[in-house]
Amino acid sequence: MRKIINFQTDLLRTFVSVVDLGAFTKAGDALGRTQPAISLQIRRLEELVGAPIIKQVGRTLMLTSEGEMLLSYAREILRLNDEVASYFNRATISGVLRVGLPNDYAVAFLQGVITEYTRQHPDISLEIYCGWSVEILERLRADELDLAVAMVNNDRAQFLSRSWIERPIWAAAEDVSFDPSAGIPLAAHPEGCAYRSRMIQALDAAHIRWRVAYTGSGIAGLQNAVVNGLGVSALTRYTMLPGMRALDDSDGFPPLDEIRVGLFYKHPRLSEAGIRLVNHVIARLDETGVSGDPARGHVGLDHQ
Known part of the structure; x- marks a missing residue:
């Protein structure tokens, strides 16, 4: 009989929080747990995977190949879990959402998708920042943005949730x-x-x-x-x-190299309104046929 392994969402949420926030202590603060509790949950997750998912290189923690693969699934599982939870939570959502969009991409299309969402939820205030992809990702890392769309240099970019290809x-x-x-x-x-x-x-x-x-x-x-x-x-x-x-x-014009575009966010920092917006954007991208597979993440983490 096939052995069934259940990846508990609380373990996956801890894992994603450690990756997105860059440290065990920061993940613990966000989740209301101590660092030893966070470490224990990571060990439990490694037991389920059957391999280490985080390794220490000097004073830095890095994802293993198994950790990179797990991260892509963990983000998608948590996104779907939170979407279901949001569906059954009928309370009115409100708050401010800060979104970064790149100058050098289809800003008009994405603005339309995002403003469509805010029209459906009038209690949400939207702040859109347009800039170069590098600036946008810097603002996301500094917690100055909740959600970002930016150019992707590789499929292991930090905070990358979903990516797709565009050919100019x-x-x-x-x-x-x-x-x-x-x-x-x-x-x-x-x-x-x-x-x-x-x-x-x-x-x-x-x-x-x-x-x-x-x-x-x-x-x-x-x-x-x-x-x-x-x-x-x-x-x-x-x-x-x-x-x-x-x-x-x-x-007489040569073909242009394709561009990979990504959807970025820090899951533990995202509010319920933000999770719903992520799901709305992904649904619209799926409808247009451009939304690709969940991306794999790869980052360096400070063990604090």
Whole structure:
């Protein structure tokens, strides 16, 4: 008979809290437990896994390969558990939610998804911060944000819950043609933008001359620059507007490297309103077919 192993949610919650908060003592403070109790729960979880999930390297705690795999499942199990608990808790949810969105992604789409949620829950106040992905993740680490969407450099990024792939599209005005042999005018965000770097990398690799004809941090300005024929840009399917057309190999434009985008949050720091927002965002991403598998996490932890 197959042995059934039950991963208790309280053990998984302790594990995720240690990872997200970066220390045993901080996890204990968040969960109302002592450090020895937290350590005991981690050992119990390791017994269920049948292998260590956290190892000590010098004074730093690191996840083992088994711990990385468990973290991805633990986040999803807790998210679903809290979604069920929230469903049966009919109390009105309220509070302030601080959300970070990147300048260089489909901000309009994500803003629509998030504001849709707040319209359904008028007692929630929304604060949206738009910036570069690096800045957004720094704010999340500093507990200045509750939820963040940002570019992902790898699938082991700290606080990463879900990630998906986007392939940027070369976009130009419908009635304007550009000759790659004569040099390409670019409409781009400032340096540091993942889309800007992909445009330049693709053109350099194809030995196509280029120049930056428009620079602006806002997506609306970038879209207007494209529609008005100032230059071509790399956009997503969400940010293509009427009056634009996509360019590809047949137009002499090389393909752009894909970009991985992630949904980040610290589970133990997230309120019930925040958990519901996470579930709402993931549901909308699933509907559009872009939401990928739960991501694996990998972080260094201070043993305090």
